[in-house]
Amino acid sequence: MRILIVTAGSRGDVAPFTGLGVRLQQAGHEVALAAHDRFAELVRGSGLEHRTLPGDPVELVRARTAAPSPEDARSVFAEFLDELGDGVVAAVAAGTDLLLTAFGPAPLSRLVAGGFGIPSIGVYLAPGVPTREFPPPGWPEPGQVSPADNLAAAREVLARTGSLHADVLRRLRTRFDLPAAAGEQAPPDDWPICHGFSPAVVPRPADWPVTTHVTGYWWPAPSPGWRPPARLVDFLQAGPPPVFVGFGSMTPSHGRLHAVVAAAVERAGVRAVVQSGWAELGPVGDDILLVGDLPHEWLFPRMAAVVHHAGAGTTGAGLRAGVPAVPVPVLVDQPFWASRLHLLGVAPRPLPLPELTAETLADALRSCLDRATYRDRATELARRVRAEDGPGAVLSLVTQIAPGG
Incomplete structure (x- = not known):
């Protein structure tokens, strides 16, 4: 089976998927990893096919940091997401039977997979599903909060993510002639998600859907021939x-x-x-x-x-x-x-x-x-x-x- 892993961001957002991809490849699957060109050597060095995603995460961080206002920073990121959507489409069009997606590009990846009529799975490096047990990553920690507050915070994070993706998702829906979907920034409860961290580090919340898993870490693939300086x-x-x-x-x-x-x-x-x-x-x-x-x-x-x-x-x-x-x-x-x-x-x-x-x-x-x-x-x-x-x-x-x- 042809499997495509889609991820975007820094080296830490890419390296764990090289190890995951190698394991899938060893099981007989054809595996490609779509990531920014900055990490092409990292991907190919692990023996996986690299498919290009547009944009440079270093330049993105610098441009957002240099933006004179929050509105300008949002515009910079919106432009990045627009290009990223086209990159995900191109990566899938190159041929795949199953799409695995990191959290960042997940709204884009799910929609594009649906447009091509192929299944998809979330592969997240941090908790990405609302729970009553702890606040979502990225949420300011005000101290002790109630389970209801934790759940509300996680839903708000997903809503904010959805608003950032709204324009590119609308354009992609038109491209694939897909109907509008309410709340598409959040995956449906029956969409499978695997979290690549240890349950000894973050135990699986009891209120997560049965299709949401905590698998243990996905370690980066070893670099063949690497020697320390x-x-x-x-x-x-x-x-x-x-x-x-x-x-x-x-x-x-x-x-x-x-x-x-x-x-x-x-x-x-x-x-x-x-x-x-x-x-x-x-x-x-x-x-x-x-x-x-x-x-x-x-x-x-x-x-x-x-x-x-x-x-x-x-x-x-x-x-x-x-x-x-x-x-x-x-x-x-x-x-x-x-x-x-x-x-x-x-x-x-x-x-x-x-x-x-x-x-x-x-x-x-x-x-x-x-x-x-x-x-x-x-x-x-x-x-x-x-x-x-x-x-x-x-x-x-x-x-x-x-x-x-």
Whole structure:
């Protein structure tokens, strides 16, 4: 069967689907992954077909950040979604029997799949279905709220998402001659959705539809032939395990961040591997090694602790490695994962980026390193998430939906 996975966004929105795609391919399916051209090498390097989606997520973030007003920022994103809709149509038209879609492009993907008369499945990296048990990712956390408030907040998030997609969905309906559908920003209860995180991290809410699953993580496919840079190996061997500092695809306009990281590393008395990332981090220090993109599955187990933006993929990689974390959330679902890490006992309280100082970061690092409970809990949790077979659960569902594929 020909399977197309559609995702949009940063590297963390793409990498987990390479592992999922490889597992489906190993089961005999033909798998293509539609993503931005920035990640074409990542997709092809895992042995999957890459299909192009328009737009550059780095430029999108920068353009939205530079927009002079919320209305202008909304216009920038609306234009991106309009191009993305055409990209999803082209990716499906290239040939597929089943569409798997990430949360971001899900409204577009569901409609396009319907237009082509093929089934679709949601493959989400963060909770994307309303529940009474917790607020939705991306919702400001006001403290203790009622189950009814949690449900209302999740429905409001879906409604906002739908309003952003309204124009492109209307255009695509006309293109495929489909009838208007009320509330199409939210999937129907019988639409199957798989969540690629561990039930040990976020237990499946009891009020989710029976077609909504929590499968376990989908780990990025290994990079064949990858070898660590010699200078990184030398740095690791030259002293005690360092800490990792990186903010992934975040592009914070905080010039002070370089000085904050450098001062915190010195104040905490640690060595650090700092990933420049989209934020172009460049702190200077005798005990700091700057690196570019590296496989987290190789690097994190060699760290004493990891400081990161608490994106879904990076959070999962840290949990898999069994090391304590210092979450520094910025936006969207990151505060949700940061709070979850603290709740799980593998991290101190989150340090939101705008409030980050050298003192708070150094204190959090020392807490991670000096309190054995963080590492003990991280080690225990790592055993559980490693034992799960997330891609296998998706494969089982795919087989049920298209047993003759």
